[in-house]
Amino acid sequence: MTDTALLAGTTHDRTRYVNAMGPRGVIGIMTPGPNVVVENEMMDMRxxxxxxxxxxxxxxxxxIAEDEDWAIIMRHVAANLDDSVHRLNEALIDHLILGMSSQSFMGGVKGSFALQEHxxxxxxxxxxxxxQAAEAAFDAVGARKIALVTPYYPIIxxxxxxxxxxxxxxxxxxxGLKCKSIIEVASQSAERLSDAVLVADSYKPDAIIQLGTNLHFAQVAQDMEKKLHKPVFAVGTAIYWSALRKMGINDQYTGFGSLLESH
Structure with a gap:
């Protein structure tokens, strides 16, 4: 599916220049239309x-009332990702982030790495x-037993x-919180998310990660790390942290939990 029109005389200049506002790098972030949290959290992380x-x-x-509703969402994602890449390519980005965690797990290991390669x-x-960012986060703290907090249904x-x-x-x-729509994901309160972390922690994991980038979790993760004295990661933070480190940007700063502060 595409809505991009190329008019007569169109060119694509690929001459690379240093961006005056972003001399250390321009990161392209793809996100679903209803996802209003990930872009703002990642803006704050720059x-x-x-x-x-x-x-x-x-x-x-x-x-969303059943697994098939999530399946429909994922089919839309698969149909529209390439157009998103092509639009971001016009910014001559230095790195690309998929700002939707669920698609990165579809098809398990084989499907995930095939998508990354594509x-x-x-x-x-x-x-x-x-x-892959979640893996890097777990490996940074030596975690092998893990628990997940998600807005999803079992199909994801x-x-x-x-x-x-x-x-x-x-x-x-x-x-799993079984949220009723993508927009409802973004409405989950810090109290409800903290309670979900406490349930996950009762299973004695080494570390906890939240999936679903439209959950407003970056601050919750930082607060729960302090409360539980163990790694609690927001997937959006893990993604942005991993992207920066791949780009050779090793800045450490507070406000988003242990990954960006200490690793």
Whole structure:
């Protein structure tokens, strides 16, 4: 599906220049249209000299009452990702982020790495996605027993659990909130998210990660790390942290939890 028109006389200048506002790098972020949290959290995470270019690809704010509703969402994602890449390519980005964690787990390990390879081929730049970023976060703290907090239904959660199990982690619990739409995901309160973390922690994981980038979780993660004295990661933070480190940007700063502060 495409809505991009190329008019007669169109050219694509690929001469690279240093961006005056972002001399250290321009990060392209793809996110579903209804996802209003990830772009703003990642804007807040920018270190000096880095800027974000955001593209919102079409995904309906689907009413979610069963697994098939999530399946419809994921089919829209698959149909529209390439157009998003092509639009961001016009900004001559230095790095590409898939700002939707669920798609990075679809098809388990094989599907995830195939998607990463595809996006790198389409964009021509390195790509960071939720699945691999989560791995990097767990490895940074030596966590093997993990718990997940998600806004999803089981159809998505089973792909995520399969990915982590096949990569050698022990998923001890998945706490799913079964949100009713993508927009409803963004309405979840810090109290409800903190309660979900406490349930996940009762299964004694080494670390906890939240999936679903439209959950407003960056601050919750930081607060729960202090309360539980163990790593609690927001997937959006993990993705942005991983992208920066791949770009050779090793700034450490407070406000978003232990990953950006200490790793």
């Amino acid at each position: 270190p000096a000299g880095v800027i974000n270019a955001v593209d919102r690809y079409y995904v309906p704010n689907q009413s 996006l790198e081929n389409e964009s021509g730049v390195p790509v960071t996605m939720g699945a 959660e089973k792909h995520a659990a399969s990915y982590f199990n096949d990569r050698g982690y022990d998923v001890v619990h998945v706490e």
